[in-house]
Amino acid sequence: RRLKRDVLTQLPPKTRREIQLQVNGLGHIKSLRRQLTFINKTIHSSNEEEQKKKHFERKRIISEMFRETAKVKAKNVAKWLMDRLEAYDEKIVFFGYHQVMLDMVETLCSNVEKIRIDGSTSTENRQAYVNRFQDDPKVRLAVLSLMAAGTGLTLTASSTVVFGEMYWVPGVILQAEDRCHRISQ
Numbered sequence: 001r002r003l004k005r006d007v008l009t010q011l012p013p014k015t016r017r018e019i020q021l022q023v024n025g026l027g028h029i030k031s032l033r034r035q036l037t038f039i040n041k042t043i044h045s046s047n048e049e050e051q052k053k054k055h056f057e058r059k060r061i062i063s064e065m066f067r068e069t070a071k072v073k074a075k076n077v078a079k080w081l082m083d084r085l086e087a088y089d090e091k092i093v094f095f096g097y098h099q100v101m102l103d104m105v106e107t108l109c110s111n112v113e114k115i116r117i118d119g120s121t122s123t124e125n126r127q128a129y130v131n132r133f134q135d136d137p138k139v140r141l142a143v144l145s146l147m148a149a150g151t152g153l154t155l156t157a158s159s160t161v162v163f164g165e166m167y168w169v170p171g172v173i174l175q176a177e178d179r180c181h182r183i184s185q
Helices: 027-045 048-087 100-110 123-135 170-177
Strands: 092-096 114-117 139-143 161-162
Touching: 027 048, 027 123, 048 100, 092 100, 100 114, 100 139, 114 123, 161 170
Parallel strands: 092 139, 092 161, 114 139
Antiparallel strands: none
């Protein structure tokens, strides 16, 4: 198997930074965490049928926590992104997983020329949006769904990728950031 670092030696190395934002309204998430802690403590002392129910409940709680964290932090992420766009003259590729995150970024960055690709974007329009982002200097933001736009697109007009939320599978994140880390970058 060939590795990008061996074949594309002219590509600059990736630089990653973690930005921590203050968020409020964590009450429901804390409640879900307490429920999860209780299930984790009691799951192995249950009979087989109860264990199955608790495994299902644990998955449900984790999924709900994932959705709730997106709701809680969406506004602060979008504000940070808007501040970055105002402070620097650059194009940014933004990835989110949940619709609420993508919607908030699109709403708060309404005065910035942008494209958006998510699961509702038709196949015909995807490449047109990519071309617009790549070729039009006025288009400074690409609001993208991790699952709908995380692979197969070339967005080398930007060297900055922002993740508003992470995903369970690290490979999905790596593929998404590689939309910008390609030949001609």
